[in-house]
Amino acid sequence: MAEATAAEPERAAAEGTTKETTYLEAIREALWEEMKTDEKVFILGEDVGVYGGAFKITQGFLEEFGEDRVIDTPISEAAIVGASIGAAQMGYRPVAEMQFMDFVAPAFDMIVNFAAKVRYRTGEGAGIVVRGPVGAGARAGPFHSQSPEAYFANVPGLKMVAPATAYDAKGLLRTAIRDPDPVLYFEHKFLYRRIKEELPTDREILVPLGKARVHRRGEDVSIVTWGAMVHRAAEAAETLAEEDGISAEILDLRSLRPMDVEAIAETVRKTGRVLVLHEAPRFGGLAGEITSVVCEEAFEWLDAPVRRITSIDTPVPYSPPLEDYYLPHVEDIRAAARWLVAY
Amino acid sequence: MASLTRDELLGLYRYMYLTRAFEERLERLFKQGHIVGGLYRSLGQEATAVGTAWALEEGDWLAPSIRDLGAMFVHGVDPIDMFRQYTARAAAPTGGKDNTTHFTRPDLGLLGPISPLGTQLCVLNGVAWTFRVEGRDRVCLTYQGEGASRTGASHEGLNFAAVQRLPMVVVLEHNRWSFSTRSDRESAVASWKDVAGAYGVPVRQVDGNDVLEVFDAARQAVARARGGGGTSLIVAETYRMLGHAQHDPQPYVEAEELEAWGRKDPLDRFGRYLLDHGLASEDGLGDVRAGIDRELERAADEALSGARPEPAQALAGVYAGEPRDAEVPWTRRRVVGYGELPAGVAPAHPFGDDGAPDE
Numbered sequence: 001m002a003e004a005t006a007a008e009p010e011r012a013a014a015e016g017t018t019k020e021t022t023y024l025e026a027i028r029e030a031l032w033e034e035m036k037t038d039e040k041v042f043i044l045g046e047d048v049g050v051y052g053g054a055f056k057i058t059q060g061f062l063e064e065f066g067e068d069r070v071i072d073t074p075i076s077e078a079a080i081v082g083a084s085i086g087a088a089q090m091g092y093r094p095v096a097e098m099q100f101m102d103f104v105a106p107a108f109d110m111i112v113n114f115a116a117k118v119r120y121r122t123g124e125g126a127g128i129v130v131r132g133p134v135g136a137g138a139r140a141g142p143f144h145s146q147s148p149e150a151y152f153a154n155v156p157g158l159k160m161v162a163p164a165t166a167y168d169a170k171g172l173l174r175t176a177i178r179d180p181d182p183v184l185y186f187e188h189k190f191l192y193r194r195i196k197e198e199l200p201t202d203r204e205i206l207v208p209l210g211k212a213r214v215h216r217r218g219e220d221v222s223i224v225t226w227g228a229m230v231h232r233a234a235e236a237a238e239t240l241a242e243e244d245g246i247s248a249e250i251l252d253l254r255s256l257r258p259m260d261v262e263a264i265a266e267t268v269r270k271t272g273r274v275l276v277l278h279e280a281p282r283f284g285g286l287a288g289e290i291t292s293v294v295c296e297e298a299f300e301w302l303d304a305p306v307r308r309i310t311s312i313d314t315p316v317p318y319s320p321p322l323e324d325y326y327l328p329h330v331e332d333i334r335a336a337a338r339w340l341v342a343y
Numbered sequence: 344m345a346s347l348t349r350d351e352l353l354g355l356y357r358y359m360y361l362t363r364a365f366e367e368r369l370e371r372l373f374k375q376g377h378i379v380g381g382l383y384r385s386l387g388q389e390a391t392a393v394g395t396a397w398a399l400e401e402g403d404w405l406a407p408s409i410r411d412l413g414a415m416f417v418h419g420v421d422p423i424d425m426f427r428q429y430t431a432r433a434a435a436p437t438g439g440k441d442n443t444t445h446f447t448r449p450d451l452g453l454l455g456p457i458s459p460l461g462t463q464l465c466v467l468n469g470v471a472w473t474f475r476v477e478g479r480d481r482v483c484l485t486y487q488g489e490g491a492s493r494t495g496a497s498h499e500g501l502n503f504a505a506v507q508r509l510p511m512v513v514v515l516e517h518n519r520w521s522f523s524t525r526s527d528r529e530s531a532v533a534s535w536k537d538v539a540g541a542y543g544v545p546v547r548q549v550d551g552n553d554v555l556e557v558f559d560a561a562r563q564a565v566a567r568a569r570g571g572g573g574t575s576l577i578v579a580e581t582y583r584m585l586g587h588a589q590h591d592p593q594p595y596v597e598a599e600e601l602e603a604w605g606r607k608d609p610l611d612r613f614g615r616y617l618l619d620h621g622l623a624s625e626d627g628l629g630d631v632r633a634g635i636d637r638e639l640e641r642a643a644d645e646a647l648s649g650a651r652p653e654p655a656q657a658l659a660g661v662y663a664g665e666p667r668d669a670e671v672p673w674t675r676r677r678v679v680g681y682g683e684l685p686a687g688v689a690p691a692h693p694f695g696d697d698g699a700p701d702e
Contacts, residue, residue, distance in 0.1 A: 050595050051523030074493040074529045075460055075521055103459055106495055139380045139431070141442040143458030282670075313669040317657050319431035319439025320379060325654035332674040339674075 016202040024192040026166040026199065027131075028057050030173035031095060033204075035065055038093060041177055044071035044080055045097030054099050055133060055192060077103055081110035084128040085118070085182075093177050098132030101186060102146045115182040116157030129176045131185035134162070135228055135279060136311070136327055138189055141318035147227070147280040147311075149256050152184055153289065159209055160256040162186040164230035166197040168254050171207030179209060188228040195231075212260035214267070218249035221337045222267040224290055225277040226253040229328065233277055236333035244334070246341050256286060264290060265297035272303035273340040277328060282310040304343035307336050347558070349622050355397060355554050356617060356628065359389040359610050361635050362413035365422050368639050369429055373589055377647060379431040380442050385410035387552070387584035388518055390609030392486070393417055394557030395514050395577065398565045399452075399484055404470050406454040406463040406485035407444055410516070410583070414486070415444060419451040422639060426646035433652040440660075454485075461487060461497030464513060468500055471509035482568045484512040484561070490521025492538065493529050501574070505542045508573035512564040513544075515576060516551065518583040523595045535578045544574050551579030552609040555616070582607075 021029065035041045042065075043058060049072035052059030062070040073080050077098060084094035098104045104111070107130070115126040136145040152158050159181055163169040169187065176183035199205065215230050216237055223233045230252045237248040251267045253260060268274050274294055276287040287308040294306050309328045317323055347355075366384045373382045385392060392413030396405060405418045416422065427435035428443060436446035446455040454470065456463045467483045474481040491497055492515050504511040517535045519526050532538055539546035545567070547560045557579060564575040582604035586593040617623040658669045 046521075047523045051591075054522070072524050072528050074524075075490045076493050076495065078495050100458075105459060141380065141445070141458075142440070307673075309672070309674065312658060312672060314657060314661050315440070317440045318380065318437075318442045319433075319435075319652050321651050321654040322439050322657040325657040328672075329674075332672055335674040 016200055018198040019201050020196055021166050021170075021199040022193055023163075023166045023169050023187070023195040024055065024057060026170035026197075027173055027187055028059075030170045030177075030205075031058065032061070032064075034093070034095075034174055034177045035061070035069065038177075039069075040091060041093040041095065042069040042071065042087075043095045043097060044073050044083065046073055046075055046080075046099045048072060048097050053097065055189070058097075077105075077107040078110050081107040081128070081130060082114065084130070085110065085115050085126045088127045089118075089124055093127060093129075095129045095131060095177060098130060100144045100189075101132040101134040101148055102143045104130065104132065104148060108151075111158065111182065111184070112152065112155045116155045118157075119181065120157060125180045126182050127180045128182050129173070129179075129185050130182070131173070131176075131187060133189035133192070134186045135188040135190050136316045136323060137228065139318060139320060139323060142315040145316035145323075147186070147278070149184075149186060150280055150285050153257060153286055157182065158257060159183040160186065161209060161254060162188070162227045162256055163254060164188075164191070164195075164215070164227055164252050166195055167199060167205060168207050168213070168252075170199065171205040172209070172254060174204070175206050175209055183209070186227065190228045191231070207254065210255045210258035210260055212251050212253045212255070212263035214263075215250040215252040216248065218247040218271065220247045220271055221273040221275060221340050222249045222251060222271045223275045223277055223333065223337070224251045224253065224264055224267070226256065227279060229277050229279050232328060232330060233333060236330045236337070239330065240334055240337050244338055244341075246337055248337055259289070259293070261293050261297060264293050268294050268298040269301045272301050273343070274302070274306050275309060275333065275336050275340060276306065277309045277333060279311055279327065281313045282308060283313050285310050304340045307340060309333055309336050347555075351397075352617060352622055353631065355393055355558070356610075356613055356623070357631055357635065358393045358397075358413055358417050359554065359613060360632055361416055361422070361639075362389045362393065363610055364632070364635050364639055365412065365416075365425065368643055369426075370589070372426075372430070372643065372647075378429050382429070382589040383409045383443065383587070384585045384589075385412055387582050387604060387608065388516060389413045390554035390613065391514065391516055391551040391557055391579040391581050394554040395484060395486075395512075395561040395579075397558050398561035399482065402452060402479075402481050403565075404452040404454060404467065404481070404483045406456065406467045406483070408456055408460075408463070408486040408488065408491065408516070409444055410488070410518070411486050412444065415453065418453055420448070420453065421642075423642040423646050426643050427649060430646055431651060432646060432649040433656070434646075434649045438656060438660075439652040440657075459494075459496070460491035461494030461500060464500035465496050465503070468504050468507070468509055468511065471504065471511045472507060474510050475508070480569055482510045482512065482565050484514065484565065486514045486516055488521060489515060489517045489519075489526045489535055490524065490529050501542050501544070501576070504574040505544045508571075510568035510571075511574040512561065512568055513574065513576050514561070515578045516581060517578055518551075518581050520583045520587070520593070520596070522587040522591070523593070535580075536576075539576045539578075542574075542576070544576050546576040546578060548578040548580065551581030552604075552607045552612065554609060554613050581609075 049062040240246040396414035396417035
């Protein structure tokens with residue numbers, strides 16, 4: 001049972017040729033390979049062509065695929081997403097880049113009112129990907145650091161993914177591009193060049209939407225999280241094991257909608273103690289949804305109340321001491337785990 | 344052409360040089376690792392910023408964009424506050440919560456921008472609306488690059504201002520580049536002054552590197568707005584001489600084009616104008632520059648000697664009333680503070696404490 005929802009079998013098959021790949025390169029390769037495989041895939045966004053993207057994800061794409069498939073747009077996010085929806089309805093597979101996910105706001109109407117509702121209303125889907133960097137830690141202030149998943153979580157018709165590893169960055173993006181419905185793809189800018197993995201080069205990496213993965217196995221407490229917080233949880237889990245004698249299991253959701261309810265229930269049934277960790281602010285954050293899932297699916301297995309560790313309920317501040325205070329600390333995770341185990 | 348006194352002309356020179364020298368110092372601080380985050384320069388655009396803001400009076404409101412530092416200085420912002428903003432100090436106008444030009448000072452009539460472009464025009468419309476309905480003799484002036492002018496917010500904002508006949512001056516800074524995107528990929532208009540037709544506002548296109556022509560256009564537009572004539576547009580033809588920010592060496596710009604615009608440097612041009620017309624001497628201008636250099640060195644040192652904010656200040660000031668502050672995370676409260684929980688012992692309820700952060 002424990003093996004069933006883990007993604008590790010996918011990864012374990014990596015005995016063939018591999019290549020060290022950063023999280024950023026994984027995103028780039030996914031885009032490149034999908035564009036090579038399917039001529040209906042194209043990308044559009046601000047500075048994606050001549051410059052190769054603000055973070056250089058699409059460097060070299062314009063030269064390879066030409067101006068019709070790598071489109072430098074005006075600063076007009078609504079037009080970017082709107083055109084993506086239209087092209088998708090004509091059979092194309094658009095990947096719209098938001099230079100920073102914070103800038104998705106002008107496209108909110110297009111996403112929540114057009115893309116999300118078009119299949120339900122008309123039977124015609126909008127198979128678009130809207131991707132871009134999220135997250136704090138880069139000293140970039142309130143408008144280049146947000147984690148906006150909860151803004152969209154309450155909108156049926158949307159899918160959302162947030163990879164924590166290079167493997168998932170690649171596999172989820174390829175799957176998202178092929179998906180017939182709108183997928184918001186949240187890539188964490190803090191991980192771009194910090195995460196490196198050996199990825200197989202002799203086979204396609206595809207990661208299904210809606211499946212969580214166990215990032216670390218443990219017995220005493222479950223940490224349910226995603227994105228950059230997976231790595232903070234892992235850091236905390238090391239310390240918990242070494243200094244507190246607590247064995248923490250980390251469940252990386254990867255997909256936020258659909259959410260892998262069974263995987264959440266399963267880890268809670270195993271440990272009886274659960275900590276939900278995310279980088280977005282607390283109030284109205286997805287931790288509330290996950291807590292409800294735990295209560296509905298695994299209440300009898302709980303040995304302690306579900307606890308949340310999140311960023312504080314403020315905008316993301318810019319100055320380093322403030323931003324550091326804003327984010328969940330390793331010590332927060334550790335204190336919460338100890339509290340849960342001692343309860 | 345407007346008549347400016349010799350002192351006013353020297354003032355224009357002073358603020359253009361202040362802008363240039365401030366940013367050069369900022370760049371040195373950047374290389375020394377003192378700047379937190381990105382650094383955006385306005386090299387080549389100083390005349391547009393300074394010349395337009397020069398047309399405003401006390402009580403008028405200004406909403407600068409990222410490359411309008413010169414306008415902010417003219418409008419009363421102290422360079423030390425800009426150093427503090429860029430170095431994320433506690434004494435910065437935002438207390439370290441936001442960066443760069445992103446701050447508002449109602450006492451100065453300054454509305455700070457946010458990163459999503461075109462938005463500040465919409466907000467400044469609200470300020471201008473109060474001037475109009477209260478019959479106050481005040482004017483608003485704001486800026487947008489040609490890229491920012493393509494956002495939905497910008498279109499809505501300029502249309503709203505025009506329809507409401509708000510006392511508003513919009514300066515469209517055509518600096519040729521929106522990050523790496525050429526202006527002909529931002530709009531299909533043959534000339535940027537053509538955009539005015541869509542809004543029904545008067546427009547004047549000026550050499551944005553000629554501070555006197557810029558000032559003259561701004562003076563005219565401000566007078567129109569102050570006289571109840573509504574909104575107008577100024578299109579300043581200029582050039583962004585450096586990359587989008589410090590991280591961008593702008594490989595996409597052709598060297599010849601850059602060189603050609605370098606020969607139109609607004610500061611050099613205006614310095615020559617002053618010399619040619621006998622309004623200043625080489626030594627006189629040198630003294631102005633040396634004085635500003637000294638002032639900036641002192642300001643930078645003082646800003647850097649200030650502290651960064653206390654971490655828990657992150658919680659403060661979310662609302663005006665109760666609760667003013669965000670809650671301290673439960674794991675950082677005293678009862679269950681770091682390292683205070685004996686393993687295997689049931690702790691006190693985490694919400695039993697007063698919620699004050701650890702000191």
